[in-house]
Amino acid sequence: MQSMMTSPQRWMIPLLGLLLVGPAAIAGPNDVAQGQALYLRYCASCHGLDGAGHGPVAPALSTPPANLRLLAERYGNPLPEDQIARFIDGRADVKAHGQRDMPVWGERVWEYPEGKGCETQVKNRVAKLVAYLQSIQAVGQHASLK
Numbered sequence: 001m002q003s004m005m006t007s008p009q010r011w012m013i014p015l016l017g018l019l020l021v022g023p024a025a026i027a028g029p030n031d032v033a034q035g036q037a038l039y040l041r042y043c044a045s046c047h048g049l050d051g052a053g054h055g056p057v058a059p060a061l062s063t064p065p066a067n068l069r070l071l072a073e074r075y076g077n078p079l080p081e082d083q084i085a086r087f088i089d090g091r092a093d094v095k096a097h098g099q100r101d102m103p104v105w106g107e108r109v110w111e112y113p114e115g116k117g118c119e120t121q122v123k124n125r126v127a128k129l130v131a132y133l134q135s136i137q138a139v140g141q142h143a144s145l146k
Helices: 007-021 029-042 068-075 081-089 119-135
Strands: none
Touching: 029 119, 068 081, 068 119, 081 119
């Protein structure tokens, strides 16, 4: 029996599926690896090597770090890239991250040696962090982002 779909319909369905899952879900292994390197440099001291919120600095904090492995439970899977990026780059307020002028959240963390005007590079770094966070999600548990 012959299929009822025409040839263009056959390739449009998978293409539509890729568009729906979003860029974080289809990030390449290089993006995830580079995101992991950024995570280890900027986030692991509080959120831990595995993202579960148990970094070496965590006991000294007044607000415990979020378990980043559980973000999909709260925000959906795949993670909403723009919303998670807003937490990372400081556009969204996260009480536990403190003031934006602190060294870890100040402008210097997102600067490049080339100087200002590298917004595309900053967005690329944040996207790689989101890709890494997507890769460590443990779906089926409960998350909290404080």
